[in-house]
Structure formats: structure tokens, C-alpha cells
Amino acid sequence: MFPPLPNPTTQPVPPKFGQQDLIRRSASTITPPATRQTEVAKLIDVSKCIGCKACQSACLEWNDLRQEVGFNHGVYDNPLDLTPEMFTVMRFTEWVNPDTQNLEWLIRKDGCMHCEDPGCLKACPAPGAIVQYSNGIVDFVHENCIGCGYCVKGCPFNIPRISKVDNKAYKCTLCSDRIAVGQGPACQKACPTQAIVFGTKEDMKTWADARIKDLKSRGFQNAGLYDPPGVSGTHVMYVLHHADKPEIYADLPANPRISPIVELWKGLTRYAGLTAMAAFAAVGVLHHLVMGPNRVTRDDEQNAKRLAEGPP
Amino acid sequence: MSAAEIEPGEAVHRGDPVTVDRYTVGARINHWITATCLVLLALSGLALFHPTLFFLTNLFGGGQATRAIHPWIGVVLFFSFAGLFLRFWRLNLWKGADTTWLVRLREVLGNRDNEDPDLVEIGKYNAGQKVVFWGMSVLIVVLISSGLAIWDQYFADYTTIEQKRLAVLVHSLAAIVIICVWIVHVYAAIWVRGTINAMTRGRVTGGWAWRHHRKWLRDLVTGKPAEPAE
Numbered sequence: 001m002f003p004p005l006p007n008p009t010t011q012p013v014p015p016k017f018g019q020q021d022l023i024r025r026s027a028s029t030i031t032p033p034a035t036r037q038t039e040v041a042k043l044i045d046v047s048k049c050i051g052c053k054a055c056q057s058a059c060l061e062w063n064d065l066r067q068e069v070g071f072n073h074g075v076y077d078n079p080l081d082l083t084p085e086m087f088t089v090m091r092f093t094e095w096v097n098p099d100t101q102n103l104e105w106l107i108r109k110d111g112c113m114h115c116e117d118p119g120c121l122k123a124c125p126a127p128g129a130i131v132q133y134s135n136g137i138v139d140f141v142h143e144n145c146i147g148c149g150y151c152v153k154g155c156p157f158n159i160p161r162i163s164k165v166d167n168k169a170y171k172c173t174l175c176s177d178r179i180a181v182g183q184g185p186a187c188q189k190a191c192p193t194q195a196i197v198f199g200t201k202e203d204m205k206t207w208a209d210a211r212i213k214d215l216k217s218r219g220f221q222n223a224g225l226y227d228p229p230g231v232s233g234t235h236v237m238y239v240l241h242h243a244d245k246p247e248i249y250a251d252l253p254a255n256p257r258i259s260p261i262v263e264l265w266k267g268l269t270r271y272a273g274l275t276a277m278a279a280f281a282a283v284g285v286l287h288h289l290v291m292g293p294n295r296v297t298r299d300d301e302q303n304a305k306r307l308a309e310g311p312p
Numbered sequence: 313m314s315a316a317e318i319e320p321g322e323a324v325h326r327g328d329p330v331t332v333d334r335y336t337v338g339a340r341i342n343h344w345i346t347a348t349c350l351v352l353l354a355l356s357g358l359a360l361f362h363p364t365l366f367f368l369t370n371l372f373g374g375g376q377a378t379r380a381i382h383p384w385i386g387v388v389l390f391f392s393f394a395g396l397f398l399r400f401w402r403l404n405l406w407k408g409a410d411t412t413w414l415v416r417l418r419e420v421l422g423n424r425d426n427e428d429p430d431l432v433e434i435g436k437y438n439a440g441q442k443v444v445f446w447g448m449s450v451l452i453v454v455l456i457s458s459g460l461a462i463w464d465q466y467f468a469d470y471t472t473i474e475q476k477r478l479a480v481l482v483h484s485l486a487a488i489v490i491i492c493v494w495i496v497h498v499y500a501a502i503w504v505r506g507t508i509n510a511m512t513r514g515r516v517t518g519g520w521a522w523r524h525h526r527k528w529l530r531d532l533v534t535g536k537p538a539e540p541a542e
Contacts, residue, residue, distance in 0.1 A: 027363035125360040126375050146375030148360060149464035153477045162464060167376060259474075265481040270362055273488035280492045284499035287421065294504045296519040301329045304518025307533055308330045 002197045002207060005184045015180035017133050024132040026124035026144075037135040041201040042174065042185055044109050045211055045239040046249065047223070048195035051076060051090055051107040058190030059088050062175060084163035087111055087172040088187060091250035104241075108249040109187070109196070112159045112172035114138045114235035119258040120171075122266055123154025129169075136201065136235035137174045145169050154266075156231060156256035174235065204237060211239045230257030319403065319436070324532045330518025332532065334436075334510040342395045343511055349389035350494060356382040357487050383463045390456045397449055403436045404446065410439035436528040444497045451490040458483040 016037075023032040060067060065085040073080055076092040088111035095104045118138045121130040129144035130151065140151075140160075147167030151160040160169045175185035183189070184198035197207060208225045215223035224243025227233045238252070246252040321336035335343070356378045359368035369378040412430050413420070417440070420431060437445070461471045461479035471479065501507045506520040521529040 027366060125363065125366065127363060127366055144375070146360075146369075146379045147465070148379045149462070149468065149476075150480070152464070153462075153473060153480055158473060162468070167380070167465065259477050261477040261481050265477075265484060269481065269484055269488070273484065274362060276488055277491050277495065280495040284495060284503075287499075288503060291422070291503075293502075296506050296517060296523050298519075300523040301517060301519035304330045304522040304529065305326075305328065307522065307529065308324050308326050308518055310533075 002194050005182075005189075005198070008181060008183050013181050016182065017135055017180055021134045022131050023134045024118070024121055025128050026121050026130040027127040033134060035134075037133070039136045039201040040174075040179060040199065040235060041136065041204040042114075042188060042196060042198050042236045043204040043208055043239065044236065045195045045197070045208075046106065046108055047211070047215055047220070047239060047241045048193045049090070049107045049109065050193055050195070051092060051105075052192060053078070053090055054190040054192060055109055055187035055196060056086065056088055056090065058186040059172075060086070062178070062186035063087065063173075082110065082159065082161055082171075084161045084165070084170040087170065093248060093250050095248050106249050108238070108252060110159075110250065112138065112174070112236065113157055113231070113256075114172075114174055115156075116232035116234065117258065119154035119156050119231070119262060120151035120160055120169075121154070122258060123150040123262055125150055133176070135179075137176050137179065138235075139173050139176050140169055140171060142166075142168050142170075154258065154262050156253060156258060172236075201233075201235065208237065208239050215239070215241055226252070228253075228256050230255050318528070318531050318535050322436075322532055324518065324529070331515045332518055332521045332529065333515050334521075335514045337514060339396075339399050340511055340514055342392060342399065346389060346392040346396055349385050349392060350490075352385050353382065353389060354487075354491055354494070356385070358491075361484060361487070380465070383459060383465075386456060386459050390452060393448065393452050400437075400445060401449075404442045406439075406442060406446075410442055413439040414443070432523075433527045434525050435531070436525055438524070440496075440500060444493055444500075447493045448490065448497075451486050451493065454486045455483060455490065458486065 021033055021037055022030055023036070024030070059065075065087075067079055067083060067085045070079050072078075077089060079086055079089065082089050088109055091108045091110050093106040093108070095106050096102070097104050114136055115138065116136065118130070118132060121132060121138060124130045125148060126144050126146045129141055129146065130138065131141055132138050145168040147162055147169065149160075149162050149169070151169050152158075152162065160171045162169050175183070175187075178185060185196075188196040188198040197204065199207070205225065205227070212223045212225065220241040222244040223239070223241050226238035226240050226243060226246060238249075240246060240249065240252075242248060246254050321333060321339075323333045325331045325333070355368050356372055358365045359372075359378055360366070360382075366375070369375045372378040372381055409430065413434070416428075416431060419428075420438075420440075458479040460467055462476050462483060464476075501511075504524060506516055507524075510516045518529065521532075
């Protein structure tokens with residue numbers, strides 16, 4: 001058993017991180033702090049999940065959100081997808097293992113992965129609407145959000161959702177407000193099987209190693225940790241029994257990375273674009289300085305007069 | 313000589329100087345609505361294009377308002393430009409002589425007293441103006457289509473994320489090009505003195521028409537009886 005986090009004190013405590021700990025801020029240039037806080041991570045052990053959705057309930061409860069009562073679509077996923085209110089969704093997959101012919105019920109808790117290289121933040125045009133703290137948490141700052149949906153295009157995991165109520169983007173905060181006062185995320189606290197554990201990223205990797213060893217001893221020889229290098233690792237990681245096939249877990253991307261289209265749009269296009277516009281304007285100014293205005297002459301007017309009045 | 317390239321509302325008035333009606337009041341209003349939209353779109357679009365220009369959102373009442381209003385201005389521009397397109401497309405059809413003119417653009421930009429017929433016997437629009445016209449036309453179609461694909465407030469469900477990524481890249485590239493085309497358009501109007509009057513008061517002087525659109529002037533004089541000045 002993973003040693004549970006101690007219950008917090010009832011006394012007010014100063015937050016453990018804040019503005020001074022930002023390592024990235026959308027559409028802004030900032031100087032990151034000299035020392036980075038210890039990176040935190042949430043580890044989701046898919047092999048231990050029983051699909052009870054206590055994490056979903058806890059998420060709604062802590063964030064004071066109410067997902068509209070929906071319909072039964074014939075599957076366990078409820079709601080069917082992430083919404084501006086529902087920051088995490090259990091995705092259920094019935095998978096027949098071709099090697100054993102066993103039906104395996106794969107349940108993956110979907111939500112923000114808190115990428116070390118966040119595509120949402122890269123795409124965001126609004127200064128300070130998305131921030132990344134030095135402990136790895138990627139957070140949306142709603143008063144700065146303009147609702148453009150660029151984060152949706154930047155995200156390799158299809159996580160952010162734009163609210164139809166206030167036109168702002170929402171996603172899992174990793175319970176930054178809880179972590180700031182020494183608690184774990186609400187979903188982790190509620191999980192009855194320790195399928196979700198929380199701690200420093202190093203500790204989570206160590207814990208995952210033991211879990212993977214255990215799974216391998218039980219015949220899951222491809223068990224492994226999902227900490228995708230394409231986004232420089234994530235601060236939400238999965239233990240998968242079939243880490244060689246992440247796609248079978250409701251299309252978890254095998255090698256997520258910020259789309260090259262987004263990189264091009266936010267990289268070269270921006271600089272080339274401003275340069276091109278400035279160059280056109282500069283050439284205009286220069287041409288005018290060198291050539292002077294193209295004025296109609298007296299001769300032109302005389303010629304026009306002769307033409308208009310016809311032959312005498 | 314090809315057919316007379318004249319349109320309703322154009323006329324030569326004798327006098328000193330001779331004046332020539334170039335644009336009807338309808339065409340001028342149509343133009344300035346389009347122009348206003350284009351400037352507002354450029355300002356609001358640039359605000360979201362580069363962080364150093366984000367302050368431009370203040371002109372529109374903040375980031376949320378800029379995001380909300382930009383596509384609507386685009387819709388107005390699209391229909392307004394469609395009006396201009398219907399008015400102007402016929403006289404902007406590309407002719408063989410336009411290619412000659414464009415090849416010799418350096419002479420046009422550099423030697424203002426050239427009397428070569430290839431460069432002065434020009435209809436209502438020269439090749440440069442035609443390039444601006446067709447450039448604007450194509451780019452506006454590209455911009456409205458890619459813009460609809462990323463108008464997530466209403467149309468988020470109609471495109472996939474991958475399509476949105478492509479659309480936003482195409483939209484920004486097309487926007488850069490159209491702003492460059494716009495710079496050319498505005499600069500040409502400033503450099504060639506007497507041009508702006510055509511779009512404000514609707515008329516130019518005979519000398520201007522002789523100098524820059526001589527074939528158009530000839531067609532007007534021969535194709536229609538010249539009217540006395542008021």
C-alpha cells in the first residue's frame with residue numbers, strides 16, 4: 001500500500017507555490033525562478049481501477065461543479081466525453097487480448113496530463129491565461145481567458161473544453177489549490193483502490209516500477225509506465241498493463257507531441273508574418289522617399305483637354 | 313484595340329481641368345464599408361496573432377470581445393466584398409497586355425515619364441490593380457472558409473481538431489498575405505497622386521486618366537458623348 005498523505009492541519013497555511021514559481025506564462029516572456037520546486041505527479045494505475053467513478057464525483061465536489069444529468073448511451077462512460085464541468089472521465093474499453101482470447105476491461109481515467117511541454121500554453125494568445133508552475137502543474141487562469149479555443153488545437157490529448165456559459169476554457173487543475181496547501185488531488189483522495197496516487201514525480205516513478213514488476217510477475221510482460229517523451233514527460237502518468245499498445249486504452253496516443261502544424265503556426269509563421277508586413281511597409285516608404293510622388297503634370301491635363309474636346 | 317472598357321456611371325466632363333467620373337456613390341460606399349472591415353479585421357486578428365500586439369484587443373473592449381466580434385466583422389466584409397466583386401470583376405479580367413505591363417513593372421515604378429504604349433495605354437485597371445483585385449478575392453474566400461472552421465463558438469462540432477489546426481495555420485498565412493496586398497493597395501493610392509479622390513469624391517482629373525488609364529479615357533471620350541461641365 002502506498003502510504004497515504006497525512007490529513008492537513010485545520011490551521012491556515014501559506015500556499016506552497018504561486019506567481020513567483022511560474023516557469024511558463026502564455027503569450028508572455030518571463031524569467032523562470034532560479035530554483036525549481038520538486039516536480040509533482042499523479043500516477044494512475046489502470047490495472048487497479050475498478051471504474052467506480054469516485055474520482056469523477058470527487059472532482060465535481062471539490063471544484064463545485066454540476067454536470068448536467070445526461071442519458072444512458074449503452075456504455076459505462078458517463079458523461080460520454082469531457083465537458084467544461086467534467087474535468088475527468090472514466091473511459092471504458094472492452095478489449096479482447098489476441099494472445100489469450102481473454103476479454104479485458106480497460107478503464108482509463110482521462111483528463112489533463114499536465115505536460116512538461118504544454119501545447120495548450122504554446123497555442124494560447126492571451127497573456128497569462130495559461131501558466132505552468134515549476135512543480136509541473138499547468139493551470140488555466142480564467143480571468144485572462146478569451147475563449148478562442150486555441151488551447152484545444154494545441155493540446156495533443158484533446159482535453160480543454162470551452163464553456164458555452166462564459167466562453168472560457170476548462171480542464172483539470174491537478175487540484176492546484178489543494179496541492180498548494182499540502183494535500184493531494186481530490187480524485188486521488190477519493191480513490192478506494194489507490195489506483196490514483198500522488199507525490200513527487202520521482203516517488204511516483206519508483207512506485208510505478210514496483211507496480212510494473214508486480215504486473216509482469218502476473219504475466220503482463222508489456223506492463224509499463226506512460227510518461228510520453230514527445231511532450232517531455234507528463235505530470236499525470238499511467239501504469240498500463242499493455243504499455244506497448246496505449247491506443248487500446250480509448251485511443252491514448254502512442255507518441256503524443258505538439259502537432260507540427262501548431263509548431264509552424266506559433267513558430268515560423270509569426271516571425272515570417274511580422275517580417276513580411278514590415279518589409280512591405282518599409283519598401284513603400286523607401287520607394288516614396290527615393291522616387292517621390294507620381295504627380296499628374298500640366299501636360300497630362302492639356303492632353304486630356306485636347307482629347308476630350310476632340311479635333312478642332 | 314479591344315472593346316471599350318467602360319461602365320455605367322462613368323463620364324468625361326469638359327472643362328479646365330477635364331474631370332472624369334470613375335466610381336458611383338454606391339461603389340464608393342461599398343468600398344469604404346469593405347475597407348473599414350478589413351482594417352478592423354487586421355487589428356483584431358493581429359491582436360491574437362502575436363503577443364506584442366495583444367494590447368490591440370483594448371480597441372475592441374478586451375480579449376473576449378475581440379474574439380467574439382472578429383468573425384462577425386469577417387462576415388460583413390465577405391458580403392461587402394462580394395458586392396465589390398460583382399461590380400468590378402469584368403474589367404479586372406486578365407488580358408495579354410497585362411502580362412506585358414507586369415513584366416515591365418520596374419519601369420512603371422522607376423520611370424514616370426515613360427511614353428511606351430505598353431505602359432500608358434491602360435484600361436480602367438492596370439495589371440497591378442488587377443493583381444490586388446484577384447489577390448483580395450481569392451484570399452477573402454480562403455479567409456472566410458478557414459475562419460468558419462475555427463469559429464468554435466458556433467461551429468466547433470463541424471470540424472475535427474486536426475482540421476482546425478490546419479485551418480488556423482491557413483487563416484494566419486492568408487491574413488499575412490492579404491495585409492501585404494493591402495499595403496500595396498494603399499501605397500499605390502498614395503504614391504499615384506489624385507487616386508484617392510476617385511474613391512472619395514468619385515472623380516479624377518482628365519490629366520490623371522490620361523497619365524494612368526489612357527485607353528479608358530479614350531474609350532470614354534469616343535464611346536460616349538462628352539458632357540459639358542456643370
